[in-house]
Structures are given as C-alpha cells and as structure tokens.
Amino acid sequence: DAKTTQPNSMESNEEEPVHLPCNHSTISGTDYIHWYRQLPSQGPEYVIHGLTSNVNNRMASLAIAEDRKSSTLILHRATLRDAAVYYCILRDHFGNEKLTFGTGTRLTIIP
Amino acid sequence: DSGVTQTPKHLITATGQRVTLRCSPRSGDLSVYWYQQSLDQGLQFLIQYYNGEERAKGNILERFSAQQFPDLHSELNLSSLELGDSALYFCASSVAGRLPLHFGNGTRLTVT
Numbered sequence: 001d002a003k004t005t006q007p008n009s010m011e012s013n014e015e016e017p018v019h020l021p022c023n024h025s026t027i028s029g030t031d032y033i034h035w036y037r038q039l040p041s042q043g044p045e046y047v048i049h050g051l052t053s054n055v056n057n058r059m060a061s062l063a064i065a066e067d068r069k070s071s072t073l074i075l076h077r078a079t080l081r082d083a084a085v086y087y088c089i090l091r092d093h094f095g096n097e098k099l100t101f102g103t104g105t106r107l108t109i110i111p
Numbered sequence: 112d113s114g115v116t117q118t119p120k121h122l123i124t125a126t127g128q129r130v131t132l133r134c135s136p137r138s139g140d141l142s143v144y145w146y147q148q149s150l151d152q153g154l155q156f157l158i159q160y161y162n163g164e165e166r167a168k169g170n171i172l173e174r175f176s177a178q179q180f181p182d183l184h185s186e187l188n189l190s191s192l193e194l195g196d197s198a199l200y201f202c203a204s205s206v207a208g209r210l211p212l213h214f215g216n217g218t219r220l221t222v223t
Contacts, residue, residue, distance in 0.1 A: 043214030044203075045214065099210075101156075103153055
C-alpha cells in the first residue's frame, strides 16, 4: 500500500473545528483513503473513508484534494472525547483488506 | 462497543512461557485479524483468517501461531515468550473480508 504522511501531533481547543491533514503523493487510482482513530486504552475505530469525492458522516468529514495527493479529516466541533491518535491509511480496493497503520497524529484537545 | 470480544484483558507471565489469547468476532463477521501494538513499533499486522482459513500473513514470528475455529472465534498462541513480546494484542473482525475493520479493546501482555 502507498505511504501516508501525517503530523506527529496537533492541538485544538474544545468546541472548535479540527483539520487533520494527510499527504499521500504516491496514491494510486484504486486506493481508498481510510481514517481510523484510537482513543486511550482502546482499539482503533473506523472514522470515515473515501475515494474521490468529499464524504460526511456523523463523526467527521473527509475532504479529498482534486489530485488526491492529500486529504483532510475534519472534526466539526471537537470535544474532549475526540482526543486520540488519528490514522490516515491507504488501501487498494483490489488488494487484501488488512490495514497498514502508520504512526498517526496524536490530537490533544484543550479545554 | 465494537462487538469484538478479547480475553483476557491483561496477562502477566514469565519469559519462556506460552500463552493463548482469545478473540470472538462480531456476530456474522467471517474475517479475523490480529495486530500487535508495542511502544516502539506501533500497530503491526500479524495474521488474518477468513472462515477458518489463513488469508494473509504479516510480521508474525515463528513462535506465534493462530487459528480460527468453526464457530469463528480465533486464538493467538504465543510461545517461548521474550521480554520484547510485551505489547497490546488487538483482534479485529470484518464482514466477509470487507472494510471497515472492527477492533476489540485488546489484551495487554506483560512478560517479566
């Protein structure tokens, strides 16, 4: 799977939007962009995924650049419960569904 | 609650011993995945089973083995344990090998 690059850490104030960036310059046409997060003392949980178009769900929004070389996970109104490590992962649609996790971004929410 | 159950939550054992970690997937999920998370290595994929058959293998040591039973639960066996095997071990499951993966809350293994 192609590689992603994320900042090691970010901070945001509570109740403000958070934009978590991910670079994936070597993305292929069949790679989906997946986001998972891992809260303290828990296993990773699915957040959102997309291919080309921007996506919204109850947890977050995913904005994908037109050239697909980068994407941004948007938490519209961060709460203390959103403090977690966020992983941006590329997965080939035609490949095995196992996920390869990088180091992710540790998001700290400031009350 | 992801629906994936892992037991035990914590395990403390000595070097050289053997342990078995158990995972019950979500109801209806046929695929089971095992991951290891240590402080210096992050989340590493170990092995995947689909409906009882091994489907993909990652960085799994020869001292480690896994299997998936007819009732779809899975066990990860770790033998000749070393201090470096201390880690969180996560199990995940998915429907018929499709994403997303649903993770359990892990078993924390401490080898002393």
